[in-house]
Amino acid sequence: MTLPASIRKLLPHDPTPLGGGLDNTVYTSGNLIVRIANNPNPDALRREAALLTAIADLPVATPVPVAVDDDAGILVYHRLPGTPLLHRPRTAATLGPSLGKLLSALHSAPIPPTTRTDDTPLTDWLTDTADTYPAAAPALTPTQRRAVEHFLATPPPAPASPPVLTHSDLGAEHLLIDPDTGALTGIIDWTDATITHRAVDFGRLYRDLGPTTHSEVLAHYSPEWTEADEHLTRFFARCTLIEDLAYGLTTARHTYLSAALANFSHTF
Structure with a gap:
């Protein structure tokens, strides 16, 4: 897996696979989650990042973007607690x-x-x-x-x-x-x-x-x-x-x- 330099410099170590589904593959690096779209859609990722920022005050924790690369379909956020x-x-x-x-x-x-x-x-x-x-x-x-x-x-x-x-x-x-x-x-x-x-x-x-x-x-x-x-x-x-x-x-x-x-x- 090749990551853009702007994303890689944020990670404490090489990401390891965590899971995935139809839309995304997910990796972890320290306390960060790196989510990569299986079929990147820059417009969709921009919409999602804007939404996540807007709903940050919901009464249950939600991902808050740390970094976004629209073209690569990458969203980085802090790992949320729980399983x-x-x-x-x-x-x-x-x-x-x-x-x-x-x-x-x-x-x-x-x-x-x-x-x-x-x-x-x-x-x-x-x-x-x-x-x-x-x-x-x-x-x-x-x-x-x-x-x-x-x-x-x-x-x-x-x-x-x-x-x-x-x-x-x-x-x-x-x-x-x-x-x-x-x-x-x-x-x-x-x-x-x-x-x-x-x-x-x-x-x-x-x-x-x-x-x-x-x-x-x-x-x-x-x-x-x-x-x-x-x-x-x-x-x-x-x-x-x-x-x-x-x-x-x-x-x-x-x-x-x-x-x-x-x-x-x-x-x-």
Whole structure:
């Protein structure tokens, strides 16, 4: 890996691999995280850096840019405390209050003017999920496949509340927790942050954390919540669970696959 001189001089030693996904590969060097886009998009990285600067005062820690190289797709920030929830068994500590306060602040935050809007029709979400389903189906039992196929044959719900600033990928892999107490310590990977339905954030949380935590989040969420928001939350939870199943199977990422299967019953 070759890094620009402006980035390399910030690092205490050669970076070592930490992980990665579809969008980014992540390295660590001392207390710094070096995130490199798999397919650099300078405009997208500039938008993300502006957003991260704007949301630095959220009630949960978020990455604050130390250095950005737009052309190389590199973002450097200080490592946040905690471990991704996806890779740790949940402890008895509830995440509901801290997530409720976080989403209350995020969904009412001023929106940086460079933030993109995602107005993808819900029918397209359903079509994309139907296209993804064949890759996920081998992991499912016949009863589970019938539940998914019934969902895919049902028209999507109506849009609910006005669009707000969202994380848009708020799954367990991006929630950092204290491994001893289970307390929420940070939120990472804001690459997909957009102006869209707030239920996009709630849907992934419902999928990964279940209905009890969902209710606890809503108990600490200040904007009004409607029945339409609830229907849309279930819709996004189901779409993204199929996405995770397919991702886990096709990439042999067994952590994603096992988590999606464990979350199937409450999601569907």
